[in-house]
Amino acid sequence: MITSGRVAVNGTTVTTLGSKADPEHDTITLDGKPITVERPRIYILLNKPAGYVTTMSDPEGRPIVTDIIKDIPERLFPVGRLDFNTEGLLLLTNDGDWANKLAHPSHEVIKEYHVKVRGDINTQTLDKLAHGVKLDDGWTAPAAVTVIRAVGKNSWLSIAIHEGRYRQVRRMCEAVGLLVARLTRFRYGNLQIDSLKPGEYRHLTPAEITSLVTNTPQKQEKGRGHQKFLHSRKKNVI
Numbered sequence: 680m681i682t683s684g685r686v687a688v689n690g691t692t693v694t695t696l697g698s699k700a701d702p703e704h705d706t707i708t709l710d711g712k713p714i715t716v717e718r719p720r721i722y723i724l725l726n727k728p729a730g731y732v733t734t735m736s737d738p739e740g741r742p743i744v745t746d747i748i749k750d751i752p753e754r755l756f757p758v759g760r761l762d763f764n765t766e767g768l769l770l771l772t773n774d775g776d777w778a779n780k781l782a783h784p785s786h787e788v789i790k791e792y793h794v795k796v797r798g799d800i801n802t803q804t805l806d807k808l809a810h811g812v813k814l815d816d817g818w819t820a821p822a823a824v825t826v827i828r829a830v831g832k833n834s835w836l837s838i839a840i841h842e843g844r845y846r847q848v849r850r851m852c853e854a855v856g857l858l859v860a861r862l863t864r865f866r867y868g869n870l871q872i873d874s875l876k877p878g879e880y881r882h883l884t885p886a887e888i889t890s891l892v893t894n895t896p897q898k899q900e901k902g903r904g905h906q907k908f909l910h911s912r913k914k915n916v917i
């Protein structure tokens with residue numbers, strides 16, 4: 680087809696085999712009709728290390744999260760955001776429709792965070808976090824709050840929320856007088872970090888890709904079979 684003069688790049692007929700064109704930016708035609716190249720759709724689950732921004736570029740020159748994914752030539756972008764110092768489960772994709780479905784406010788994905796806090800953990804603090812705290816952008820919705828372990832003034836809490844406001848977990852903790860020392864997203868819908876170490880990633884399975892956009896929070900909770908959307912506490916640590 681090329682040597683017989685049927686292919687053109689940006690309007691110029693190309694007859695040399697091995698000529699290069701960029702399907703993302705050049706218009707390639709066969710017999711005058713544009714050809715489209717279907718890009719593979721990629722869905723990645725990354726355990727984000729602290730010290731990376733989840734934007735596509737950073738005016739301050741800080742490391743960006745896509746720098747970590749070295750072996751995938753597609754242009755990926757993060758689904759939602761995690762703070763520079765937040766670690767844990769972050770999805771990346773090049774599928775804009777899928778990402779938009781997940782990010783839409785009507786699609787409430789449950790996100791579970793493990794938070795290392797300093798401060799007084801008592802029943803009132805946990806009740807406030809679980810039932811809603813007043814932030815400068817309004818009250819937070821009920822959350823599932825559990826003490827994972829408490830040693831002296833340091834505690835690890837599990838906080839599961841379905842909202843996704845800016846720095847929500849940090850602001851919730853600050854609002855009840857807790858200082859956040861570390862924050863990790865442990866779960867997103869039915870997905871968990873599992874054995875991935877910070878900086879490691881894997882491809883989602885086809886079933887995971889579909890279930891994320893079809894599962895409601897209720898289904899996600901049923902799938903886990905525990906942890907109602909109210910807090911529970913280990914009696915021995917309070």
Ligand code: URA
Binds near residue numbers: 762845847
């Ligand atoms: N809540 C926060 O405060 N920060 C994050 O990165 C994610 C949730």
